[in-house]
Amino acid sequence: MFSQPCRLRPLSGAVERQRTIKDAAETCLIREAVNLRLQPLSLPGEDHPPGVPETTVAAKLEFAARQAGAEGMSFGTIIAAGPRSALPHGRASATPIPRQGFVVLDFGVILAVIVLT
Numbered sequence: 460m461f462s463q464p465c466r467l468r469p470l471s472g473a474v475e476r477q478r479t480i481k482d483a484a485e486t487c488l489i490r491e492a493v494n495l496r497l498q499p500l501s502l503p504g505e506d507h508p509p510g511v512p513e514t515t516v517a518a519k520l521e522f523a524a525r526q527a528g529a530e531g532m533s534f535g536t537i538i539a540a541g542p543r544s545a546l547p548h549g550r551a552s553a554t555p556i557p558r559q560g561f562v563v564l565d566f567g568v569i570l571a572v573i574v575l576t
């Protein structure tokens with residue numbers, strides 16, 4: 460394939476450095492994703508009383524995000540309540556939300572990018 464032997468050399472951080480530069484369109488999409496991500500948490504009537512399973516809260520949150528325009532979730536929704544809130548990556552489980560204690564919610568959304576040429 461190559462007439463001479465080739466040697467690979469590391470390019471530490473080359474891709475990372477390139478991705479730190481955002482154009483106006485990328486910045487706009489990031490801003491929209493942040494606004495969309497905040498929206499489901501402030502929907503009126505989305506009450507999650509004690510005893511509701513974490514999975515129910517996750518499902519409602521993901522559905523609200525989709526209704527608000529998200530193409531999908533950027534990673535598995537993390538809902539962890541009570542003692543499970545100390546878990547670093549507490550995926551939603553059938554564990555009921557306790558009456559007292561912490562509830563960790565961590566989620567991200569994907570926005571559709573339409574490129575017109």
